[in-house]
Amino acid sequence: MEKYLNAPIKEIITKFPEVGRILEEYKIGCVPCTLGSCLLKDIVAIHNLPVDQEAQLMYRVEKSIYPDRDIKKPEGKASARKTPSGKIKYSPPIKRLVDEHALIKKWLELIPAVLEKVDIESKIGRQLILDGLDFIRSYADKFHHAKEEDVLFGYTDKNLDIIKTILADHETARGHVKAMLEALGKGDEKTVFEHLNAYKELLTEHIKKEDEILYPWIDRGLSTAQVGELFAKFDEAEVKIDKEVVERCRRFAEKAEQRIEKIKKEVTK
Amino acid sequence: MTNMGMGGCPGSRMQDFREDTKGGKEEVGKRQSQLRQWPIQLHLVSPEAPYYQKSDVLLAADCVAYSVGDFHKDYLKGKSIAIACPKLDEGQDVYVEKIKSFMDDAKINTLTVMTMQVPCCGGLVAMAEQALQSAKRKVPVKSIVVSLQGDVLSEDWVQ
Numbered sequence: 001m002e003k004y005l006n007a008p009i010k011e012i013i014t015k016f017p018e019v020g021r022i023l024e025e026y027k028i029g030c031v032p033c034t035l036g037s038c039l040l041k042d043i044v045a046i047h048n049l050p051v052d053q054e055a056q057l058m059y060r061v062e063k064s065i066y067p068d069r070d071i072k073k074p075e076g077k078a079s080a081r082k083t084p085s086g087k088i089k090y091s092p093p094i095k096r097l098v099d100e101h102a103l104i105k106k107w108l109e110l111i112p113a114v115l116e117k118v119d120i121e122s123k124i125g126r127q128l129i130l131d132g133l134d135f136i137r138s139y140a141d142k143f144h145h146a147k148e149e150d151v152l153f154g155y156t157d158k159n160l161d162i163i164k165t166i167l168a169d170h171e172t173a174r175g176h177v178k179a180m181l182e183a184l185g186k187g188d189e190k191t192v193f194e195h196l197n198a199y200k201e202l203l204t205e206h207i208k209k210e211d212e213i214l215y216p217w218i219d220r221g222l223s224t225a226q227v228g229e230l231f232a233k234f235d236e237a238e239v240k241i242d243k244e245v246v247e248r249c250r251r252f253a254e255k256a257e258q259r260i261e262k263i264k265k266e267v268t269k
Numbered sequence: 270m271t272n273m274g275m276g277g278c279p280g281s282r283m284q285d286f287r288e289d290t291k292g293g294k295e296e297v298g299k300r301q302s303q304l305r306q307w308p309i310q311l312h313l314v315s316p317e318a319p320y321y322q323k324s325d326v327l328l329a330a331d332c333v334a335y336s337v338g339d340f341h342k343d344y345l346k347g348k349s350i351a352i353a354c355p356k357l358d359e360g361q362d363v364y365v366e367k368i369k370s371f372m373d374d375a376k377i378n379t380l381t382v383m384t385m386q387v388p389c390c391g392g393l394v395a396m397a398e399q400a401l402q403s404a405k406r407k408v409p410v411k412s413i414v415v416s417l418q419g420d421v422l423s424e425d426w427v428q
Contacts, residue, residue: 091426092409225325225347227409227426228378235407 001062008161009043010036018064026057032205038161046162046217091222093230094215097152100144101207106253107135108207110260111200117264120189124266128259129184129192131252136177136199139249143241145170151233155226156218166214169206173199280356280387286418303341304350311353312360316370323376324349328368328397329383330390337383337419344383344413355384355392368400372408381411386422390414398427 004012009030013020020031028047030036038046040061044054055074062071090098114132118125149170156163176199183191222230238246306320311328314321327348334340334352351371353364371377382397384390394412401410410427 089425092407092428095426095428224379224381224409224411227411228325231407231409232378 001065004061004065005041006039008037009033009040012040012065016065019061022057022060022064026053029209033165033209037165042161046213048217048220088212088216090215091219091227091230093152093227093234094219096231096234097144097147098211098215100139101211103250103253104140104144104203105207107132107256108200108204110256111196113260113264115193115197117260120184120192121187122263122266124259124263126184128256128263129180129196132196132256133177133180133184135249135252136173138245139253140203141170141174141177143238143246143249145173147234147237151230151237152218155222155230162214162217166206166210169202173202173206176202278387278389280385280389284417289418300341303345303347306349309350309352311351311364311367312358314351314367316367316375318349318375320349321371321375321377323378325379325381326351326371326375326377327381327383328353328393330354330385330393332385332390333383333415336385336417337415344381348381353393355396356389361392361396365396365400365403368397369404372400372404373406376406377408379409379411381413382427383413383415386414386416394427401427 009023010033013023013031013036023030023043026047026049028043030038030043044058049057052074059071059074062069114128118128120126120129149167153163153167158164158167176195180192180195180199183189183195306318308314325348327344327350329344329350329352331352331354334345337344351367355361358364368380371380380397380401382394384393397410397412401407411424412427413424414422416422
């Protein structure tokens, strides 16, 4: 089993699809992960399952890999993990990142309507896409991801696969933005929309992963003094960014829905 | 635990824990104090004191240290302290100003407010929240509530 505990999860799920189904029962969402390079042992540790549930999970995983092996079944009922009731409690600096996610999600949720209604040939449609890209680059990337990469991840081991996965997501997102800008310059609506949709899919999953798994895990490892340090470092990082740019991005996310509605009305005229 | 009567204020209701403290291992050796300053009473302390600058501050209700067996080791270690009683102390408006001064002037790193489970202790957390709202500089504030017999009942960041 040691061999599989130290194996990337994608490799295990590909070889033993039942493992993916078991992980999903325990609300461990590795199956749709784009990278899947995290090691099984890290995944189990990071989800902070109660001891009895972790024992049950490991028993079932081991049994599906080695069905003929005689493995001692842990005592207790093999219950799947229930969705935790109530909100996840974050420390103040981590809560700040979660609140930033809320604004990013506001834009992500509007992207299907953009794909359906917006014509990049029109001035108003093109401007909406350009402003959306400005929001992604200035707020989601420079303001938010930079705080994670330059400050937060310094409190973790950057060689951990979970951190590598998150950083790879950031790079993939940057690639989508670059491709969208290039396609927009050529008036290639199909490519713009393909990358915008891919960006939405990627970031939606990425934010869920961070809010539900990564951030609570980092929070559990921080001492009170480190929480204070992190809070102050975020303040310092934010001071370096033009306040007007952040405000412009907030306004964009708040008003984007109205702009799409306006475009929708013009299309149906 | 023996309850010596059900009525009245939970903060001053008589309770007898003698039976609960019987038994257990006899401790040997001497534990080192983690107190690194004097004075400690909130009226007497000055936020300008060097040990408060950029420090992690523990603001504890008076009774907490008597209730939590490992108070020094688990909560005081590495922190500067101030103590107060939100039920009996006078001049509590000064307290709010002083906590605000910890945040703005001493530029503390964090504030941990430790209180007892009795309702009157909630006033100390309220003072810290009031100070945080009026302070120019924001810092993470944590609230730890302990039971009369020293168990941690909750540990939450004040948002």
